[in-house]
Amino acid sequence: MPSTPQTTPDTVRGAAVERITILLVEDHDMVAEAIRLALDRTDDLEVVGRSLSLRDALADAIRLRPAVVVLDRRLPDGDGIAAIAALKAAAPGTRVLVLTGEGTPALAARVAEAGGSGLILKAGNLAELQDGVRRVAAGEVAFSKGLLSGALDRLAGRTAGLGATLTPRERETLCLLGDGLGTADISRRLGVALNTARNHVQRVLEKLGARSQLEAVAVARREGLLR
Structure with missing residues (x-):
């Protein structure tokens, strides 16, 4: 039986807190470090691994069983959106949140069709990414402003x-x-x-x-x- 996505226990002022485990898939060191610091500084989020490519991401998802994969769209070995189905098959129950420098309703619709839970723009603030991870982990969707309604319109037409x-x-x-x-x-x-x-x-x-x-x-x- 496949294992389920993991959360890790933590204690804040005597109270137990379940941290949402995250696999970060990002090949640029400075960007990855900024994201990791932003996520790890919260009480409820924890980056448990970083992958530099889609190939590594598949292996790391199987090994770590993160609750959420934060996935860069453009990686050295391919398009992150095209790998969403494989990631979800490799780690059932893991949810995928795409991070990209450019976003359009068509791209957001692609993410939804592939089984992703959201798309956040890199141009946004880090608080938006933190909130997006929480929403995705809770089974909701998280799209940067203006992308969700456009994605819905495109999906409705098909x-x-x-x-x-x-x-x-x-x-x-x-x-x-x-x-x-x-x-x-x-x-x-x-x-x-x-x-x-x-x-x-x-x-x-x-x-x-x-x-x-x-x-x-x-x-x-x-x-x-x-x-």
Whole structure:
């Protein structure tokens, strides 16, 4: 049985804190060091490894089982987005957050279609990256401002039509997905167990013919189910 992504325990003022483990895939030393320092200085984030190439990233993801891979888009041996599926297959449960110098709605849509959880621009501030890692680790999506709506529009234009009619609870779940909530937040909002919330989300995806939560929201917007 494959191991699950890791978190590491820490103690802050006597209270236990679960740190989100991160594999950083970045080939430029100065950029990598700045990112590592920004992430490690927080109480809940920890960079447990750094990879210089996609090949190394696959091996490191298997070995470290990080909760989140922060993945540079352009690496010496290829396009990071094209490697998302392989990374997720190598380390099931690990989520991928792409970091890039240039971002467009088309690029954001590529990330979503590949199974990535977000895209953050290097031109943004480090706090945005920290928040993005937390959101992705919690099962949500994280896109720099202006990229999410554009990605949704592009995905909506390419997705299949609706399947079976959603139940009232599934429509409620869909609305919460549209608000950007992750599964844990949906569980709390609906007052149901986490596994029940996961089942609701999965059925929404199946009925909308979507491969991801982001794509499900795009389909729902196209069909007028969300405003």
